[in-house]
Amino acid sequence: MTGIFTIGDAARESGVKVPTIRYYEEIGLLPSPPRTEGGRRAYGATDLRRLAFIRHARELGFEIDAIRTLLKLQDEPDQSCAAADAIARDHLAGVERRIASLTALRAELQRMVEGCSHGHVASCRVIEILADHGECAHHQGGRA
């Protein structure tokens, strides 16, 4: 209604926690808003939009630095969007790598828990596989 929001309002609106908003300001991702007489942050609708953008990008797993670039791009609508496209493509490639690696990992973990005979540790498949890398299909997998 007013177009003026406290940090708490902003947090509720955007789903970003209050300390995180302050953190974003500190690292220069969100501009420092004007303050009220009492020294409190007074956000406007633009800030809320920016915050929603950040939140959504974070949800999609973009790193802060990538978001910084995307925000700069957003502020200059006449530029070619090749840069934004490249960032998204890059990120997509990373996500695909992680899915591949996690899928291999899942297979291995399934083998582990399925092989577990629920007896003693001495004959536990879980412990065994962990102890003996040779037994396992997971050679040279990347970090998940």
Added chain:
Amino acid sequence: MTGIFTIGDAARESGVKVPTIRYYEEIGLLPSPPRTEGGRRAYGATDLRRLAFIRHARELGFEIDAIRTLLKLQDEPDQSCAAADAIARDHLAGVERRIASLTALRAELQRMVEGCSHGHVASCRVIEILADHGECAHHQGGRA
């Protein structure tokens, strides 16, 4: 051959970097080995096995705390392996959650980059989707 290894040997054998081995010692994951006269760490075959176990578990994405528990279990072979099983199952569930979330994410990113018309930022699908959460299928997805 000797059964005595320097930290460098241990690093080469296990694939765990030297500072990381020292770190594992510091946090009590790997026991402090005896030292040579010159004050250098002297590892035995048991330590190398433990280190390989740790490395493999880390590769599989287990957290340090989980590994700590698994190692304790490994040291007591008469215990039931229910605990180890539970840890592995838990971890598997987590991995499955991450795969699901990343798969949703991939779909969204694909939509993004496929929709990009390679024109100006003003009409860029990437920027648009990020700015407007409503346009996107990714509601309430967990962190990847």
Added chain:
DNA sequence: CTTGCTCCTCTAGTCGCTAGAGGAACTAGG
């Protein structure tokens, strides 16, 4: 006017390492 909420700043902690400084001790060659 007091209660209780929100806000402020600041520091320190999380996880799992990684990087670098500054120095001591081994190893190989001359």
Added chain:
DNA sequence: CCTAGTTCCTCTAGCGACTAGAGGAGCAAG
């Protein structure tokens, strides 16, 4: 025996992206 190069030692600080908590001030309702 000396030297050069490598490996080792300890220690502190940094990464990313927050999160937690202390200690205090403002502000709105009863």
